[in-house]
Amino acid sequence: MSISVIDKKMLHFFNDLQEYFFLAGRSLLRMFRRPFYYREFAIQFDKLGFSSLFICILTGLFTGMVMALQALIQLKPFAATSYVGGMVAATMIKELGPVLASLMVAGRVGSAITAELGTMVVTEQVDAMRVEGTDIIQRLVVPRMKAMLLAMPLLTVVTDLISLVGGYIMSAGYGINPTMYIKGLPQFMVFQDLIEGLVKPVFFGMIITLTGCYIGLNTRGGAEGVGNAAKQAVVLSSVLILMSDFFITKVFVVFR
């Protein structure tokens, strides 16, 4: 690769980055501006939120079960199995609940957002909307953003709760009674951890929507382009979720 090619690629990358942040800023500003498109919001909340409920339940159940299983194996020799609830709760609520739920939603919803907007771009529906006088960020991005900002924390809470149930299912087999399990849940946690567990999905929801919308609105090249764009959106938002998870955690650790 010659210098000029690298140069061009870098320029492209920084241009994309800048546009991404512009989109983020614009959509955040427009969230508080009229018109509000309530109907669009309701449709998107239904489409983006409820459609992911089932996979989040499955994710929570099995992750909770496997976490408990692993913990029980480790704790048994020390006769410390009563700590199992606390361990499951701490890992799930702070880390795995938000991250796993968001990754599942990124796969399901991120690709759907990109495919939908990408199709609208390649069939010139987005251009038509602009000509009709519509602000496309307001009309297409903001309702999805609001829907995800509400749905993602709710889905995470569901995932967390189900995972605790899953954890108990495993623990019951090791002779831990329900009262013991529930009492043990908060033993490794402070109140701030609950906040951390809710702030993360808000950020991840924002990442999923912005990435989906950005890549969707920049789709080129017909039906094939739409397929590629959807794939790209899932990969990129997953990576961004994992990266930002580290940084958000770091911030919470500093202010602990």
Added chain:
Amino acid sequence: MTSSDSIRMEKLSYTIGGRRILEDFDFSLERGVNRTILGISGAGKTTILKLLLGLLQPDAGRVCIGDVCITGVPESDFMELRKRIAIVFQGGALFDSMTVGENVGYRLFEEGRLSQVEIEQIIREKLSFVGVEPALDLYPAELSGGMKKRVAIARALAADPDYIFFDEPTTGLDPIGVYNICNLMQRLQAEGKTTLMVTHDLETAFRTSQRFTFLHQARMIFEGTQEEMRESRLPEVQQFLRPTVESLFV
């Protein structure tokens, strides 16, 4: 003709993906003079329409609607002015998630200045003008190609524009569909709308336009009437009018 009655491109250049689509392109659409831009597939005809509407930003030069130049101006600042222009996209570009009626009334519903009843009245009026009133409650996926284009025309008419752009309105239609579209364009012209069509369909072009612009390799190589075009000595124009076997191998 004063400048306030035209849409113009001045010394416009546009490049995409390293390819020069337009270079120093001058173009003017005057009120009342129906025009067609001719050019082969991929020449940049659709791009010209999008530039004129301010959907794309040029690399150099400017676009003016009447006395106001819209190049480098934020889109929200020329929305009102752009209402004078409507466009019928190649595939119709109807909104998938809305019914035909909602598509046609889209702008009116968005603006929210009229009552539901008044808007429905206008929707019916526009749909019966293009002859697809029975399709009111259907979704775009349930329509044929020709019907989609006619609904798209109805939607374009909703804001009562002065200029209407047509992107290859007859491509992919059967002879009856082509006839219907030509007929509609002529009726619109009779009502005082100015049409700008881009196409490679000569027959439709000659039936609906008075003046012609020929786009070839990013430049305008010809501008004039049908007679002037037939008399033109330019080989590109001649080839377009009378494709020969040899031209396949150029």
